[in-house]
Every structure is written in structure tokens, then in C-alpha cells.
Amino acid sequence: MKKKVISIVGPTAVGKTALGIAAAKKFNGEIISGDSTQVYIGMDIGTAKVTPEETGGIPHHMIDIIHPDEPFSVADFQQHVKSHIEAIHQRGKLPIIVGGSGLYIQSVLFDYHFSEQRRDRELTEQLFQQIESEGPENLYKRLKQIDPEQAKKVHPNNHRRLVRAIEVYELTGLTMTEYQKEQQAESPYDPFIIGLDMERAALYDRINRRVDQMIEQGLIQEVQSLIAEGYKDSQSMHAIGYKEIVAYLENRLSKTDAIDAVKQNSRKYAKRQLTWFRNKLDVNWYCLTEKEAFQQMQLILNDLAGFLQRESE
Structure with missing residues (x-):
């Protein structure tokens, strides 16, 4: 049960x-x-x-x-x-x-089921620094290129979700959309x-x-x-x-x-x-x-x- x-x-x-x-x-x-x-x-x-x-x-x-x-x-x-x-x-x-x-x-x-690879703190800080210095626009354009479906769900000003979507792609080779589709649909609870x-x-x-x-x-x-x-x-x-x-x-x-x-x-x-x-x-x-x-x-x-x-x- x-x-x-x-x-x-x-x-x-x-x-x-x-x-x-x-x-x-x-x-x-x-x-x-x-x-x-x-x-x-x-x-x-x-x-x-x-x-x-x-x-x-x-x-x-x-x-x-x-x-x-x-x-x-x-x-x-x-x-x-x-x-x-x-x-x-x-x-x-x-x-x-x-x-x-x-x-x-x-x-x-x-x-x-998450990738065995942990978050790369250096990459995280680098992406946030890029937003700080350039604004989120360039990073958001990149997200639209690699994962247009996810880009529709993430507002450019939601920096945490924007960074996370780029991170997932960099660390796993999967877009956030592909990554989420791999997850199981039925709950273990x-x-x-x-x-x-x-x-x-x-x-x-x-x-x-x-x-x-x-x-x-x-x-x-x-x-x-x-x-x-x-x-x-x-x-x-x-x-x-x-x-x-x-x-x-x-x-x-x-x-x-x-x-x-x-x-x-x-x-x-x-x-x-x-x-x-x-x-x-x-x-x-x-x-x-x-x-x-x-x-x-x-x-x-x-x-x-x-x-x-x-x-x-």
C-alpha cells in the first residue's frame, strides 16, 4: 500500500x-x-x-x-x-x-530522477553574474534557441528558473522540456x-x-x-x-x-x-x-x- x-x-x-x-x-x-x-x-x-x-x-x-x-x-x-x-x-x-x-x-x-551530476556552483554564479552585468535578455535568447517550449513558461525576470533551465542543459545535455518528460507520471505515494x-x-x-x-x-x-x-x-x-x-x-x-x-x-x-x-x-x-x-x-x-x-x- x-x-x-x-x-x-x-x-x-x-x-x-x-x-x-x-x-x-x-x-x-x-x-x-x-x-x-x-x-x-x-x-x-x-x-x-x-x-x-x-x-x-x-x-x-x-x-x-x-x-x-x-x-x-x-x-x-x-x-x-x-x-x-x-x-x-x-x-x-x-x-x-x-x-x-x-x-x-x-x-x-x-x-x-535527477542527474547524478550535482549543481555546478561556479556555473550558477557565472550565470547570475551574467544577468547582473548584462541583464537577463541574452540568457533568455539562448534559452529560446535551445528550449523554446521552456522559454514560453519562464519569464525573463524569473532569474532563478532561467538560470536553472540553462544549467540543466549545460550539465545533462537535455533541455528542461526533455528532462521533465523523462520523469515518471505515477506517484510512489x-x-x-x-x-x-x-x-x-x-x-x-x-x-x-x-x-x-x-x-x-x-x-x-x-x-x-x-x-x-x-x-x-x-x-x-x-x-x-x-x-x-x-x-x-x-x-x-x-x-x-x-x-x-x-x-x-x-x-x-x-x-x-x-x-x-x-x-x-x-x-x-x-x-x-x-x-x-x-x-x-x-x-x-x-x-x-x-x-x-x-x-x-
């Missing part, structure tokens, strides 16, 4: 954390962060890490496990999370992956994927309010501390919420423009997340409204109970 794994996905700020904790409390679960940036120590506010008060005593994994200048690939994430899933099941509990990093979550649920969505205006309002809250909580000071520790040029600092504040601290943007840029980039990211999850995963979608959040959460938990009562294949 396949092991059951729950995953809660959706755009940033939609309410995944609250649902994950409610599900973990009701079904004796433990939470695994499915966010590619929450692994970094010291990057707390900008990655919207759950606070100790919010956890309600529920164990959370894949948070604060490496320093911001340490490389951490999808393959690293997959290896760590698979170990956590096994350990959580051995404790007689339910693993619940909560997050918005689609490829990372998919790599676990469908057991992606018995997964139930819950997708949270929200009417666009309401979601964007939540994103804007969350960014304002991050500023109030000390996001600028957090970025200053990371720069002081020598992490300014680390790959992790290209994340939304960090690169814009770095630009402000270097007087390339005003404070107002930097905050607006965080909001705008977060909204664009939310849109890309929704597109990705709809195209790539078999998701059970639920559209939330702020007025009926409690009733909707009960509906989701009831559906989840029904899934957990069914026998695995």
Missing part, C-alpha cells in the same frame, strides 16, 4: 499555512514546508515563515536548515523531504507538505493535493497587506543584517522581497518604489504559481472567500477525512 501524503498548494498569501496547521491538528499530522526559500536561516520575514506562536505545537520541517550562501537544489529538497515523509509515517503521523514552490513539491510527489485559490482582487489585496506587514515587522532590517553577514551576492538574495530591498539599500530605488516592486513582483509570482499548479498537478481546487473562510475550511477538512478513510492502492 502506498503511503498517504497531503499537499496544500496555491499562490502566496492565500492561506495555506492556516489550513495546514488546522489539518495537522485534526489528523495527527506534521508539516513539511514546500517553500524553496524557507530553508534559509535568517530569511524569516521575507519568506513568511510560520512563527512559533502560529505553529500551535505542530512540528514543522524544512525550515532553517542551511545558510543563505549554501547551494540548495530541487534534488536536495527532494532527498530531504522524502526522508521526512518516511520518518513521519514511522511515527504514525500524517505528512502534510505546505507551500507554493511547484517544481519542488512535484519532484517529491512524483519522485523525479497516495497523494491528495489541495489547491487554494481566491478571487483575484481579494488575493492581490491580501498580498499587498502582507508586504506592508513585512515592512512593519522589520524586513528592511532583516535584509540589512543579511548584507552585513556577507550574503548580498548569494543566490538566495535574488528572492522576491530581498532583491527589491537590496536595491533600496543601494539607492537604486526609493523606499516607496522598492515596496511597490515587492508587491508587484509578489502579485506576478502568485499568477505564475496558479498557472503552474493548474498545468502540472492533479489538484483538488477550493476557492476561498474571507467572509466564509471557516465554513470553507470545514469543507476541505471533511473532504480530507474522506480521502484518509479510503484504502490506498
Whole structure:
């Protein structure tokens, strides 16, 4: 019988954390962060890490496990999370992956087979330096030449995905499109994927309010501390919420423009997340409204109970 794994996905700020904790409390679960940036120590506010008060005593994994200048690939994430899933099941509990990093979550649920060759840190830094000095246009043109299908899915300003697509080709000889087609379609687990969505205006309002809250909580000071520790040029600092504040601290943007840029980039990211999850995963979608959040959460938990009562294949 396949092991059951729950995953809660959706755009940033939609309410995944609250649902994950409610599900973990009701079904004796433990939470695994499915966010590619929450692994970094010291990057707390900008990655919207759950606070100790919010956890309600529920164990959370894949948070604060490496320093911001340490490389951490999808393959690293997959290896760590698979170990956590096994350990959580051995404790007689339910693993619940909560997050918005689609490829990372998919790599676990469908057991992606990665090249034996690790990421080449020198190549990664070289590609990011090229973007820094020339802008992303030349690298994006190259991606369109070697993998036009992938180029349609990657925005030139999504530097991490752009670099990763070039890296895969350089290190494996396969385009990202070919690479993904080689992955198996059937999951080694018995997964139930819950997708949270929200009417666009309401979601964007939540994103804007969350960014304002991050500023109030000390996001600028957090970025200053990371720069002081020598992490300014680390790959992790290209994340939304960090690169814009770095630009402000270097007087390339005003404070107002930097905050607006965080909001705008977060909204664009939310849109890309929704597109990705709809195209790539078999998701059970639920559209939330702020007025009926409690009733909707009960509906989701009831559906989840029904899934957990069914026998695995």
C-alpha cells in the first residue's frame, strides 16, 4: 500500500499555512514546508515563515536548515523531504507538505530522477553574474534557441528558473522540456493535493497587506543584517522581497518604489504559481472567500477525512 501524503498548494498569501496547521491538528499530522526559500536561516520575514506562536505545537520541517550562501537544489529538497515523509509515517503521523514552490513539491510527489551530476556552483554564479552585468535578455535568447517550449513558461525576470533551465542543459545535455518528460507520471505515494485559490482582487489585496506587514515587522532590517553577514551576492538574495530591498539599500530605488516592486513582483509570482499548479498537478481546487473562510475550511477538512478513510492502492 502506498503511503498517504497531503499537499496544500496555491499562490502566496492565500492561506495555506492556516489550513495546514488546522489539518495537522485534526489528523495527527506534521508539516513539511514546500517553500524553496524557507530553508534559509535568517530569511524569516521575507519568506513568511510560520512563527512559533502560529505553529500551535505542530512540528514543522524544512525550515532553517542551511545558510543563505549554501547551494540548495530541487534534488536536495527532494532527498530531504522524502526522508521526512518516511520518518513521519514511522511515527504514525500524517505528512502534510505546505507551500507554493511547484517544481519542488512535484519532484517529491512524483519522485523525479535527477542527474547524478550535482549543481555546478561556479556555473550558477557565472550565470547570475551574467544577468547582473548584462541583464537577463541574452540568457533568455539562448534559452529560446535551445528550449523554446521552456522559454514560453519562464519569464525573463524569473532569474532563478532561467538560470536553472540553462544549467540543466549545460550539465545533462537535455533541455528542461526533455528532462521533465523523462520523469515518471505515477506517484510512489497516495497523494491528495489541495489547491487554494481566491478571487483575484481579494488575493492581490491580501498580498499587498502582507508586504506592508513585512515592512512593519522589520524586513528592511532583516535584509540589512543579511548584507552585513556577507550574503548580498548569494543566490538566495535574488528572492522576491530581498532583491527589491537590496536595491533600496543601494539607492537604486526609493523606499516607496522598492515596496511597490515587492508587491508587484509578489502579485506576478502568485499568477505564475496558479498557472503552474493548474498545468502540472492533479489538484483538488477550493476557492476561498474571507467572509466564509471557516465554513470553507470545514469543507476541505471533511473532504480530507474522506480521502484518509479510503484504502490506498
